[in-house]
């Protein structure tokens with residue numbers, strides 16, 4: 001068995017006297033694609049922050065890519081992790097050209113400064129932009145793109161550095177139906193490629209789970225209500241327990257729909 005990319009053991013986070021994460025145990029292997037699902041305030045973003053080495057647990061042990069958080073230098077771990085989130089997007093200058101937004105990821109900075117880019121990096125950035133259907137936008141300024149295009153640029157930027165794990169915080173939030181479906185198709189294609197890194201995606205909606213995702217972690221009140229292969233764990237019963245109201249789940253062709261029962 002290959003080594004885990006993420007290994008959480010009894011991870012808890014306490015902030016201002018509130019227990020935000022409660023004894024979370026979670027293991028992610030390189031070929032797995034996880035969805036983290038749960039209601040507002042469940043602790044999903046906090047869990048992702050730890051997975052991104054952006055926050056340390058109050059107690060418990062988080063091991064990222066074989067490095068124990070708190071014992072290893074986060075500056076060694078962070079470049080190996082790709083993170084796309086709206087918080088990250090806010091740090092991208094609105095007047096930055098899309099090609100540079102992606103290119104700067106190779107140098108772990110936001111905003112072009114004095115770096116001299118190698119042809120090999122420029123070629124890779126163009127390839128990644130094409131992969132995320134962004135070739136037509138490479139000379140556009142980031143701030144002029146639609147929400148859907150900006151989300152794809154964020155992901156392309158995270159993929160550019162060739163991460164060993166790709167973390168996506170609500171990539172489909174605020175997208176219209178067409179943009180959402182376009183993004184889910186791209187994410188599904190990426191997830192199905194065996195060469196892609198491990199993936200973890202936070203979402204509020206089962207409708208936003210791309211086809212090809214393999215596992216789900218359900219979180220409520222900071223605690224895991226269920227975790228494991230999607231086929232076993234994503235059930236009406238587990239969603240009912242997680243969201244605290246009767247929910248009926250239906251699935252078709254690898255996609256899911258949920259509504260109050």
Ligand SMILES: Nc1ncnc2c1ncn2[C@@H]1O[C@H](COP(=O)(O)OP(=O)(O)OP(=O)(O)O)[C@@H](O)[C@H]1O
Pocket residue numbers: 015016018020038039040041042043044045046047204
């Ligand atoms: N510094 C803090 N002090 C106290 N409470 C905090 C702090 N940071 C976060 N919280 C609380 O922790 C809980 C979990 O937050 P988190 O953002 O991880 O949840 P989430 O599942 O991502 O929520 P959402 O779906 O609404 O984005 C929330 O109730 C939040 O108010």
